[in-house]
Amino acid sequence: MGSSQSTLSDQHVFQSGQGQIGFNLMNSLQQSPESDKTRERLASLDVQKRVADELQRLQNKEDQVSKITDEQIAKESMDDHQIDRSSVTRSISTLSQKLRDQSGSAGQSEAVKQAEAAVVRCLRLNDRRPLDCWREVEEFKREVTxxxxxxxxxxxxxV
Incomplete structure (x- = not known):
């Protein structure tokens, strides 16, 4: 039992559930220079090549779609900018005209003038303690706001 070594015979007989595999087929498989690993490697390389080709095709298609989309966005953007630019220019000119018309009225408020005079008067009276004028400064800020x-x-x- 185990004292003698097993010997491999040169003849292999393969059987399937239905019967024996043909001798010629088995002989051609045994005589083939390709091993299972070689066939597996070739199949793997073929699959990798197909995947790489498909990825390249998809990348090219994506680049085309991206280029077309970018061109459409650029075209729409240019149209929108022209409309926006002209309307913004009109709005700016309108606002500029209103500002020029009312430029003299900004300094005419009596309440602001009185609040400013109160701050100046307080600062002159408290020249060594300017923080005592916080009430006058707050009133001035409120009037200006x-x-x-x-x-x-x-x-x-x-507008």
Whole structure:
């Protein structure tokens, strides 16, 4: 039992469930210079080549679609910019004209002038302690903010 080594015979007999495989087929497979690994490698290389070709074809198609899409976007963008540019230019000229018309009224508010005079007076009285004038400064800021909002509403509200 195990004391003698197994010997391989030169003749192999393969059987399938239906019967024996033909002797000529088996002989041609045994005589073939290609091994299973070689056939597997060739099949793998063939599959890799097909995949690479398909990827290249898809990449070319994607590049074409991307190029066409970019051209369409550029064309639409140019059309939109021309419309936007002219309308923006008209809006700017309208706003500029309104600003020129109302440029003198920005400094005419009495409340702002009084608040500014109060800040100056407080700073002169408290020249060594300017932080004591915070109430006057806050009042000045509030008046300027109101004047700005009125001015912006006049200019932009009409557009």
């Amino acid at each position: 109101q004047l700005e909002s009125v001015f912006v509403n006049k200019v932009v509200g009409d």
